[in-house]
Amino acid sequence: MMIPENMFDQAVVPAAGPHRTATHTSQLPFPTVTPDIPKVYHQYSTEVGHKTLWVVCVVMGVSSLAFYIMAMRVPVQKRLLHILTAFITTTAFLSYYAMATGAGVDYHTTIIKETKLHVVTELVRRQVFWARYIDWTLTTPLLLVDLSLLAGLNGASILVLMFSDVVMILTGLFAAFSHNEAQGWGWYAFACLAYLNIVYQLGYKGRYAVSTKDTKTKAFFGAISLFTLALWTLYPIVWGVADGARIINVDGEIIAYAVLDILAKPVFGFWLLLTHDSMARTSPSIGGFWADGLSSEGTLRVGDVHGDD
Numbered sequence: 001m002m003i004p005e006n007m008f009d010q011a012v013v014p015a016a017g018p019h020r021t022a023t024h025t026s027q028l029p030f031p032t033v034t035p036d037i038p039k040v041y042h043q044y045s046t047e048v049g050h051k052t053l054w055v056v057c058v059v060m061g062v063s064s065l066a067f068y069i070m071a072m073r074v075p076v077q078k079r080l081l082h083i084l085t086a087f088i089t090t091t092a093f094l095s096y097y098a099m100a101t102g103a104g105v106d107y108h109t110t111i112i113k114e115t116k117l118h119v120v121t122e123l124v125r126r127q128v129f130w131a132r133y134i135d136w137t138l139t140t141p142l143l144l145v146d147l148s149l150l151a152g153l154n155g156a157s158i159l160v161l162m163f164s165d166v167v168m169i170l171t172g173l174f175a176a177f178s179h180n181e182a183q184g185w186g187w188y189a190f191a192c193l194a195y196l197n198i199v200y201q202l203g204y205k206g207r208y209a210v211s212t213k214d215t216k217t218k219a220f221f222g223a224i225s226l227f228t229l230a231l232w233t234l235y236p237i238v239w240g241v242a243d244g245a246r247i248i249n250v251d252g253e254i255i256a257y258a259v260l261d262i263l264a265k266p267v268f269g270f271w272l273l274l275t276h277d278s279m280a281r282t283s284p285s286i287g288g289f290w291a292d293g294l295s296s297e298g299t300l301r302v303g304d305v306h307g308d309d
Ligand code: RET
Pocket: 092, 136, 139, 140, 143, 168, 169, 171, 172, 173, 175, 188, 191, 192, 195, 232, 233, 235, 236, 239, 260, 261, 262, 264, 265
């Protein structure tokens, strides 16, 4: 059913008073018109949510600076995880800046009750912070790359992980912008299936891949991947009680994601990089193009295309 966006703006509560009556120009009595004004519940954040967004924005900014400094302090051959981690918090910093300044947010209307004849009787208009989903689309694959490189996962599994991850976040975004609850939970179910595949790839394939590595790397991967999976599992739960069932209000949602995001990005990042740096002798070094650029043997010289004649 089509819902014109401006239709609800004035309708905060149902029209309880006398129904509007229109009179015909000829002054003949005109039948009473009962407009189907639905009940609209408004769910917006307050100053608490707003301040929380700014706090996380600062935390992400400061952590990014720290990660860039840490990156510069190690040789370029050992810098890949540092760079990925710094990109993750930088993206989160930009996304939180967008949300705190009101740029990455929309007001979405969902039908929560309608009659058998599809007359909408109850709606909810809630803030949706879509900047989160852009952030997650970029950063969750990078977080998984961090873990995959640590485990030594093969390219095929990394590709499957990336694809499942992007599917999970984008179907989550569709769930957040669904027109009615059934459609929303449908998208949510697809996102959960994609998430289960991530758990499988990381928990099973990742553990198998790391089993050939040294004891320290094995123990570290076991701990940090468990931390990640436990933490990531809380995201769909928060979504379910916030955007999904709307049991918690928008401020509660902002605070819950703020705590999770700080644990999943800066805390995860510091743990990963400090441990990685402390294992500098056993951690892999990346040379070649990564460290030295295209060397003279790899570049085409004039005449190469036509052979040596
Ligand atoms: C959604 C809703 C739909 C169902 C599922 C979800 C999972 C989201 C996850 C997000 C992880 C985000 C991280 C952010 C770091 O800052 C999209 C919430 C399964 C797992 C780690």
